[in-house]
Amino acid sequence: MTITAPDPKTTPTHCPYCALQCGISLDPSPGAGAREPVLLTGRDFETNAGALCRKGYSAANLLNHPERLGSPLLRRPDGGFEPVGWDEALDLLASRAASIRKEHGADAVAVFGAGGLTNEKAYQLGKFARLALGTSRIDYNGRFCMSSAAAAGNRAFGLDRGLPFPLADLDAASMILMLGSNVAETMPPFVRHLENARASGGLIVVDPRRSATAELCVGGSGWHLQPTPGTDLQLLLGLAHVLLAESLVDGHYLATRTNGLAGLRASVGAWWPERVATITGVPAAEIRRTARALAAAAAAAKTGGGGVYILTGRGVEQHANGTDTTTAAINLALLLGLPGTLAGGFGTITGQGNGQGGREHGQKSDQLPGYRKITDPAHRKHVARVWGVAPETLPGPGIPATELLHTLGTESGSRMLMVHASNPVVSSPDASKVLEGLRRLDFLVVCDFFLSETAAEADLVLPVLQWAEEEGTMTNLEGRVLRRRAALVPPEGARGELWIMAELAKRLDSPGTFSADAREVFEELRLASAGGLADYSGVDWDDLDAGAAVYWPCPAGHEVSRVPGQRSGTPRLFLEGFAHPDGKALLVPVHSRARVEALHAEGQLALVTGRLLEHYQSGAQTRRVAELAGAAPEARLEIHPGTARAHGITEGQRVAVRNVRGEVVARAALSTAVRLDTVFLPFHFAGAQNANLLTGSQVDPLSAMPEFKNAPVSLHPLGDE
Numbered sequence: 001m002t003i004t005a006p007d008p009k010t011t012p013t014h015c016p017y018c019a020l021q022c023g024i025s026l027d028p029s030p031g032a033g034a035r036e037p038v039l040l041t042g043r044d045f046e047t048n049a050g051a052l053c054r055k056g057y058s059a060a061n062l063l064n065h066p067e068r069l070g071s072p073l074l075r076r077p078d079g080g081f082e083p084v085g086w087d088e089a090l091d092l093l094a095s096r097a098a099s100i101r102k103e104h105g106a107d108a109v110a111v112f113g114a115g116g117l118t119n120e121k122a123y124q125l126g127k128f129a130r131l132a133l134g135t136s137r138i139d140y141n142g143r144f145c146m147s148s149a150a151a152a153g154n155r156a157f158g159l160d161r162g163l164p165f166p167l168a169d170l171d172a173a174s175m176i177l178m179l180g181s182n183v184a185e186t187m188p189p190f191v192r193h194l195e196n197a198r199a200s201g202g203l204i205v206v207d208p209r210r211s212a213t214a215e216l217c218v219g220g221s222g223w224h225l226q227p228t229p230g231t232d233l234q235l236l237l238g239l240a241h242v243l244l245a246e247s248l249v250d251g252h253y254l255a256t257r258t259n260g261l262a263g264l265r266a267s268v269g270a271w272w273p274e275r276v277a278t279i280t281g282v283p284a285a286e287i288r289r290t291a292r293a294l295a296a297a298a299a300a301a302k303t304g305g306g307g308v309y310i311l312t313g314r315g316v317e318q319h320a321n322g323t324d325t326t327t328a329a330i331n332l333a334l335l336l337g338l339p340g341t342l343a344g345g346f347g348t349i350t351g352q353g354n355g356q357g358g359r360e361h362g363q364k365s366d367q368l369p370g371y372r373k374i375t376d377p378a379h380r381k382h383v384a385r386v387w388g389v390a391p392e393t394l395p396g397p398g399i400p401a402t403e404l405l406h407t408l409g410t411e412s413g414s415r416m417l418m419v420h421a422s423n424p425v426v427s428s429p430d431a432s433k434v435l436e437g438l439r440r441l442d443f444l445v446v447c448d449f450f451l452s453e454t455a456a457e458a459d460l461v462l463p464v465l466q467w468a469e470e471e472g473t474m475t476n477l478e479g480r481v482l483r484r485r486a487a488l489v490p491p492e493g494a495r496g497e498l499w500i501m502a503e504l505a506k507r508l509d510s511p512g513t514f515s516a517d518a519r520e521v522f523e524e525l526r527l528a529s530a531g532g533l534a535d536y537s538g539v540d541w542d543d544l545d546a547g548a549a550v551y552w553p554c555p556a557g558h559e560v561s562r563v564p565g566q567r568s569g570t571p572r573l574f575l576e577g578f579a580h581p582d583g584k585a586l587l588v589p590v591h592s593r594a595r596v597e598a599l600h601a602e603g604q605l606a607l608v609t610g611r612l613l614e615h616y617q618s619g620a621q622t623r624r625v626a627e628l629a630g631a632a633p634e635a636r637l638e639i640h641p642g643t644a645r646a647h648g649i650t651e652g653q654r655v656a657v658r659n660v661r662g663e664v665v666a667r668a669a670l671s672t673a674v675r676l677d678t679v680f681l682p683f684h685f686a687g688a689q690n691a692n693l694l695t696g697s698q699v700d701p702l703s704a705m706p707e708f709k710n711a712p713v714s715l716h717p718l719g720d721e
């Protein structure tokens with residue numbers, strides 16, 4: 001397979017991995033070896049200022065990789081795969097979908113999307129599921145990432161956008177409280193936005209592990225609070241208690257810009273620091289110190305000091321109480337009078353490349369494009385009009401990802417699944433249940449460019465284009481819409497997912513129109529989003545091409561500037577009011593609940609999972625990049641030396657990590673970065689090293705986020721193989 005560059009000039013685009021969407025340039029490099037067909041360099045863009053992390057620098061290695069799939073693969077009766085032509089593959093897929101639908105009903109066919117899809121693919125996938133397949137069963141892997149933050153943002157502000165302000169606003173911050181996010185390892189160019197807060201001694205990191213980000217607090221740059229896993233909510237209730245008990249809140253802001261103070265006050269009354277300390281392990285003095293420091297910095301910010309920001313990440317969100325925990329963080333920001341002002345704010349740090357856009361355009365089981373609700377008659381009517389169908393033909397709400405995946409092939413579950421840009425065999429909670437579900441299916445289709453662990457289970461694999469071979473748009477963690485550009489001629493046997501959907505829609509006699517052209521789909525997306533909360537109707541493709549900095553909502557008629565550095569659309573949300581009808585934010589009282597799974601057996605520890613610098617998500621891509629795989633070839637179990645000693649475990653020893661759901665075998669890495677009651681595993685590895693064999697499938701009642709971060713496990717030292 002050869003990939004050639006069609007145009008000798010530099011192509012400005014963005015990194016294929018995370019939500020920072022660092023700017024990169026691709027130059028043809030004809031003299032380079034086959035594995036590196038282009039020269040990839042960091043480009044001066046607001047989020048990264050030319051810097052890239054190790055993943056970004058090596059991303060060109062994905063393009064001409066020897067394991068890249070070059071034709072559709074069909075499962076043979078003997079269990080192997082055989083290459084087939086595109087017509088045969090698509091004819092078969094359409095006929096299986098039609099026959100399964102006829103026999104078992106439309107919901108027997110399900111679709112699983114991803115936060116890595118471009119806006120156009122995410123949009124058209126939702127439309128394809130609901131019109132061409134007629135199914136309500138669509139959800140996506142963003143359910144496992146941003147759903148708690150989204151639910152909390154909607155509840156408090158009436159609108160969810162990861163960062164409701166430009167990332168560059170952090171540059172002047174005097175204080176940043178960062179909860180459950182390890183940007184120093186997951187998105188290193190982010191760190192430059194923390195420098196002012198560090199220089200002011202104001203970086204406060206909350207993490208049960210002394211992560212690379214927590215290490216940034218040393219030497220007077222701030223401080224690290226290291227709570228017991230799963231107790232972030234109680235810690236936040238304690239901080240709110242101190243603010244209210246010591247009258248450190250912004251009374252004018254609360255009176256004029258919020259509702260619900262009385263209820264909140266009552267809900268935190270019993271959370272005095274000494275009580276919180278017994279639950280979280282964070283000393284009462286540290287809780288008071290943190291609350292007082294936040295209040296002092298917030299007061300100073302309103303008289304010209306640097307801003308104060310509260311930021312959350314998956315560490316506090318990926319729990320069965322993730323919505324309430326994120327809500328508690330929002331409550332804290334509201335008590336300080338920050339959101340919707342120039343003195344600071346609250347934000348959540350999106351993870352996946354299009355984690356923001358991917359949740360706006362209709363991949364979620366309960367959502368239509370533009371953040372519209374699938375149950376709202378007016379919302380259905382608007383989208384149906386754009387799609388050229390009657391509103392009553394649109395299916396109702398489906399079921400969220402964990403339920404969708406765990407019930408596959410059962411009486412209530414779907415019998416066929418189409419997976420796009422996702423690897424749920426590795427990335428889903430209680431992963432062995434997902435594998436069992438996939439193996440019960442009548443027909444599994446996976447669109448990917450590598451034979452991921454999920455694709456290896458498929459009946460049909462469709463090879464698709466990669467980031468540098470396709471046009472489209474992405475929306476980064478700030479809500480800024482960006483152009484992804486094709487720099488290379490795609491490999492012969494691969495096809496774009498827009499084309500695949502368009503071809504299948506024809507074969508399925510679908511109502512509505514489906515295009516293979518990203519710009520055409522974007523134009524329709526603009527219409528579908530018009531008037532919605534995530535309104536793209538004023539975002540112009542040519543403006544994006546010219547480098548305009550456009551943040552949604554950007555309604556039609558909004559004047560967009562192409563002047564570099566000038567922002568258009570709505571870079572800062574809520575300055576004029578929040579998105580609730582009365583313009584006020586809602587303080588929502590939240591309550592502590594018992595741990596989802598108690599540490600029953602003696603000696604059980606809490607398992608925290610997370611990311612490594614070298615890998616991205618399920619690792620299906622980064623485990624194939626030699627430089628990254630060489631640097632981090634396997635999962636290592638981080639364990640405190642004291643805990644290791646108590647279990648008879650030594651550095652590098654193989655350890656079986658077990659609970660009721662399964663077992664992971666990994667080598668021990670002794671480290672004082674983890675607490676005595678905690679162990680850490682990265683979640684990028686497959687097979688016997690898949691951390692999600694141990695994570696729980698209990699979900700948050702509001703967001704359906706699973707309990708990823710706090711599974712009880714026991715340790716069993718093993719001999720060498």
Ligand code: SF4
Binds near residue numbers: 018022053054
């Ligand atoms: Fe890519 Fe994220 Fe690394 Fe930037 S920080 S280079 S977007 S993976």
